[in-house]
Amino acid sequence: MTLYETREGDEIAFEDVDVQVLGPPDPHLESEVRNENSIVLKLMYGQTSFLLSGDAEDDQEAYLVENYGAQLQSTVLKAEHHGSSSSSTESFLDTVDPDAVIISSGYDNQYGHPAETVLQRLSDRSIPAYWTGTHGDTVLVSDGTAVSVQTQYATPTDPAALRDADAAVPGSVGGVTERTIIGGDAVATPTEQVATDGGTPTAAPTALTIADINADANGDDRENLNDEYVVFENTGDDPLDLASWTVEDEAGRT
Secondary structure: OOOOOOOOEEEEOOOOEEEEEOOOOOOOHHOOOOOOOOEEEEEEEEEEEEEEEEOOHHHHHHHHHHHHHHOOOEEEEOOHHHOOOOOHHHHHHHHHHHOOOOOOOOOOOOOOOOOOHHHHHHOOOOOOOEHHHHHHEEEEEEEOOOEEEEEOOOOOHHHHHEEEEOOOOOOOOOOOOOEEEEOOOOOOOOEEEEEEOOOOOOOOOOOOEEEEEEEOOOOOOOOOOOOOOOEEEEOOOOOOOOOOOOOOOOOOOO
C-alpha cells in the first residue's frame, strides 16, 4: 500500500482514473480546523466522475465553490461529514449538481446523521440518496460511460423517505444488487450480483426488456393514475426471479 501526503493542486496516478486533489488548501482554512481542511478528491473516469469531500463543512464548501465553480460538477457526490447539518449547503449542491448522493453513517448514530435539513435540501432538488444506514454496503461501478449503483438492501432513495426504511444490520454479509444505472443508454439491464462475503457472484437476469411505457394517462392524473404503467417482457426461454427487483424513477421513488 502506498501512503500519500497530499494537498490542493496535487494529482494522484491511479491507472486510468484522473484523481485531482481539491483540498486541503494552503494556507489552511479557519485556523486549521480539521474538518474544514479535509482531503477532497475528484475522481474522473471517462464521462463519469465522483466527488469525495471528506468531512468538509460550510466554509470549505464555500471555498470550493468560489475557487472551482463548475469544475465541481460530478456524477456522484459522497455527502460531506456524513450528512451533517453543517455541510451539503444549497450553493454547494447546486454547483456539484450530482445525479446521486451517497451518505455514509450508521442508522442510529449519536450525531443524528444525516440531518433532516440536508435530506430536505436533497429532496427539494430531487436527488436520489443512498444511505449506508438503510441501504447497507453500497458499491459504485463505472465503465466510463455510466455508473451502476449497487446496494445490499432495496430501500427507498427518496431523501424524504430514507428514515422510513428498516435499518441495515451492521456487519451483515450478503451480496449487493444493482438498483439503478446513471447515464449511458441502459435503463433496465442489471449486470451481476456482487458477493461481498467472499462467495461466488450470482448472475442476474439479462433477458428482461421494457416492452411498453405509458407515462401519461388520459385526463386528470389523480383520477386515472392506474393507466400509467411500464410493461416488462421476459425475452428469454427460462423463468426470471424478480423477487429482489424494484422500479425507481428519477426522483428516487420506488
